[in-house]
Amino acid sequence: MKARVHVMLKDGVLDPQGEAVRHALGSLGFGGVQGVRQGKVIELDLAEGTTEDTVRQMCEKLLANTVIESYRIEMA
Amino acid sequence: MKARVHVMLKDGVLDPQGEAVRHALGSLGFGGVQGVRQGKVIELDLAEGTTEDTVRQMCEKLLANTVIESYRIEMA
Numbered sequence: 001m002k003a004r005v006h007v008m009l010k011d012g013v014l015d016p017q018g019e020a021v022r023h024a025l026g027s028l029g030f031g032g033v034q035g036v037r038q039g040k041v042i043e044l045d046l047a048e049g050t051t052e053d054t055v056r057q058m059c060e061k062l063l064a065n066t067v068i069e070s071y072r073i074e075m076a
Numbered sequence: 077m078k079a080r081v082h083v084m085l086k087d088g089v090l091d092p093q094g095e096a097v098r099h100a101l102g103s104l105g106f107g108g109v110q111g112v113r114q115g116k117v118i119e120l121d122l123a124e125g126t127t128e129d130t131v132r133q134m135c136e137k138l139l140a141n142t143v144i145e146s147y148r149i150e151m152a
Contacts, residue, residue: 006117021118024138030130032123041082041117042097047108054106062100 001046003055004074007064008039039069077122079131080150083140084115115145 009015015037022036042063044055055073064071085091091113098112118139120131131149140147 008117008119018118021138025134028134028137030134032126033120034123035121037119039117039119041084041115042094043084043113043115044109045111047110050108058101058104058106061104062097 001048001050002076003044003046003050003052004076005042005044005055005059005063006039006072006074007042007059007069008037008071010068010070013068077124077126078152079120079122079126079128080152081118081120081131081135081139082115082148082150083118083135083145084113084147086144086146089144 018036018038021038022033025033025036044058046055052073052075055075059071059073060066085094094112094114097114098109101109101112120134122131128149128151131151135147135149136142
């Protein structure tokens with residue numbers, strides 16, 4: 001089974017990488033880009049029967065830094 | 077309006093970052109993790125009326141390296 005985890009910086013945490021992308025898009029002539037936030041997506045290929053709770057533990061312990069990042073889990 | 081772009085390494089392209097996560101999850105005692113792929117998610121805050129086609133151009137020109145990466149656009 002598959003799980004997908006999205007990890008994004010929390011609102012209010014400065015995102016220099018996203019800011020660089022926003023600036024670069026402007027330089028390339030794409031107007032109207034008001035904000036860009038960049039995060040990670042992690043696709044996990046798991047043994048059958050793995051619960052969302054287990055994936056949550058993975059996030060808390062390794063995948064996300066919960067001080068500055070929030071995460072969202074999609075089981076598929 | 078918002079758009080979200082997922083950028084993942086194409087199948088067959090080695091993903092050392094994902095492999096490192098897989099190994100680390102095993103070391104932490106999470107069994108049964110058969111594979112991990114790590115990618116990027118980019119959230120764009122765009123001017124009203126921006127089309128998916130414009131976002132596709134952003135991907136082709138800047139956000140994804142289409143030689144080794146595939147991308148997927150979600151308009152919201």
